Amino acid sequence: MADSDPKRAIAEEAVLGYLQNHPEIPDSQLFADQLAADGKINHDDIANAIKSLTGHKYVDSQEITTEKWLLTEEGKTYAANGSPEMRLFMAIPQEGITKEELQKKFDASVFKIACAQAAKNKWVDFGKQLVTRKIQRVDDDRVQTLLLRIQNEKDISQDDIKALTKRKLIVLQVKKGFSVRRGPTYAPKRKKIATDLTRDMLQRGNVDEEDFKPPNLNANGAPTEGGCLHPLLKVRKQLKDIFLQMGFEEMPTNRYVESSFWNFDALFQPQQHPARDSHDTFFLKVPSTTKELPEDYVERVKRIHESGGYQSRGYGYDWKREEANKNLLRTHTTAISSRMLYLLAQKPFSPKKYFSIDRVFRNEAVDRTHLAEFHQIEGLICDRGLTLGDLIGVLEDFFSRLGMSNLKFKPAYNPYTEPSMEIFGYHKGFGKYVEIGNSGMFRPEMLLPMGLPEDVSVIAWGLSLERPTMIRYGIDNIRDLFGHKVDLALIKKNPICRIGLESDEEKL
Structure with missing residues (x-):
């Protein structure tokens, strides 16, 4: 056999030649010491040759260990x-x-x-x-x-x-070697084994004279080189299917950069709110401000902030246009919801169900459960006469499709929803209720300046994509799921996400 390693070829020739005249090599270490006098090969070369010959059944070998005090x-x-x-x-x-x-x-x-x-x-x-x-x-x-x-x-x-x-x-010096005997296919010299039937063999007509390597029917095939879906994408697909089954329409979420107006002001969030501070929000340097805002709507939002209206007292402060013009990386996908509801208000009203699943950005300290960017899931329903009971019913329907049927709700505060509720689901693995989302009814101070009819209500809820994904795949550090430290083996080997099945109910 033509070997790319000349030392191993010499070692193989020495092993096979010795066994031609002797029944065995008792100890490969001693055998190597005899051959090492010329300096051409050492025991590592002999060991590699024995392993290769054993694999092709030219020899049978047993590993032996010798210990010696020095x-x-x-x-x-x-x-x-x-x-x-x-x-x-x-x-x-x-x-x-x-x-x-x-x-x-x-x-x-x-x-x-x-x-x-x-x-x-x-x-x-x-x-x-x-x-x-x-x-x-x-x-x-x-x-x-x-x-x-x-x-x-x-x-x-x-x-x-x-x-x-x-x-x-x-x-103590520990040496590992081999005892070697002839194998079932022993020959004084290794033969070249053909691994493929080639055109040259057929042309020469000597196919019958070739020794072919026996096929290994138990060998694994070559790994596929196709792309693999990230766990977040698998869970996102399952959640998107649930929304579509419930009759929701996906909102366009390709605006990572938003103005403070759509991200905060249109949601009736005051300009002195702590979330609008640079410690919580990424503001852009270039371009630092926006120049495209609907002026008549901006004026109505300014008025509702400063002096109120629609039975609201407002916040009673001097609203500043320069604050509303500041560009930022959106802190929630509700900025898209405010745009979609404003566009809906410019047409004759018709009920809508919207959802979005996309990335948001917050200036937070990174740890095992927080990143500066993550994915938010949001759903909203806009219709006449909606109540808190409708919101609870929709939430129970939505989360039951995720395999979570045991829910509790707790009153909460949000600047743009009233009433507001935190959503808790019973986690069988933890043996307790854990927070899984937030919800509420959009305030009239947000909806009526847009031009929506007074009898129209909007119910909405949101949760993160990372939390259910981490629970579903047993990941306890968010940096192992999302970011530059993710192990590619996790992406290639993670199973298909099957949310809502009985087995997953134990996990969610």
Whole structure:
């Protein structure tokens, strides 16, 4: 076989050639040591060759592990010159010696070890004046003897091994190798295996002489290179289908940049509201302001803010046109709802159901549950005579299609809805109710300046797209779902979203 790696080719030839005259290779490590004399190949080359030959059944191999204790550099020094404690003992004369004089005979690090071990063995007495021997002689330097035994590959007890290991005088060397025998397809030389039937084979007429690689019917096919839908897109598709089934019409949401007028003022949100501060909103530098606003409608909005109307007292402040002109990245898709309701008011009235699912932007600190951009789901119904009961009924219908049938509602405050309700759904996984959205009826101060009839009401609700997606796919950090840190494997392997089924009700 023509191998792109010449070392492996040499190693394969050596293994197959040896097995031609011998029943087995007991240890590939020893076999490699014999071949390593010429420096051409090492054990890694032999191991790679054995693995390849095993895969093609030229050989049968078993992995074997050998362990061997080796002396460290410090251990080699002690084996040659003796242990520090023995050298210290021999350096002490019978009459004793001062510690200062004794220390001059050793390196500082060796002296410290020698003193500690000699004291531990009760060989030496470190007095105030002199260092003296406690015993007359030591017949055997046990540490040196043990190290020499290991150096000569002789056995020692486990207790001695632990003691030498603790002093870092020996280290365990673990080597992995193979024992190798001939395999079912053994041959002295590897044959070239054909993997495909080629035109040249047919032209030569020697197809019968070729050895073809047997097909592996259990092998996985090549992974598809097609695109994959993001989990957010899968959940978005399911939610969009629910809206369409309920007869809603999708609003155009391609305006990421909005004016403060449509994002705040048209929604009867006062200009001094905290949400309009730069700490909560991304304002644009270029272009910083808009020049396209319906002037007659702007004047009606200004009047309702300053002095009220339609049985409202307004906010009683000086409304500033320059604030309304400021461009920003929309903070909610309700800015699109205000545009759509204004356009609806310019025509003879007809009831409408609108929905949108798209991106919004808020200047928030990023953490595991918050991003500076996320997706908002919004639905609204515009018709005559709608009440809070209609809103509750629609919400129960909508969320039941998501697999959430146990809802509770809590009064809340929104600048542009009255009454307003927070929506809570029972989460079986948490064993409690969790907030899943916000809702309300648009205020007359928002609707009547647009020109809608007085008996027309608008009910609306909204929720995020990320929260149900994270629950559905078991993701607890929003940065793992959306943004530059998302693992592409998650995109490729996540299952189809099937919202509303019994199995999902356990999760939502």
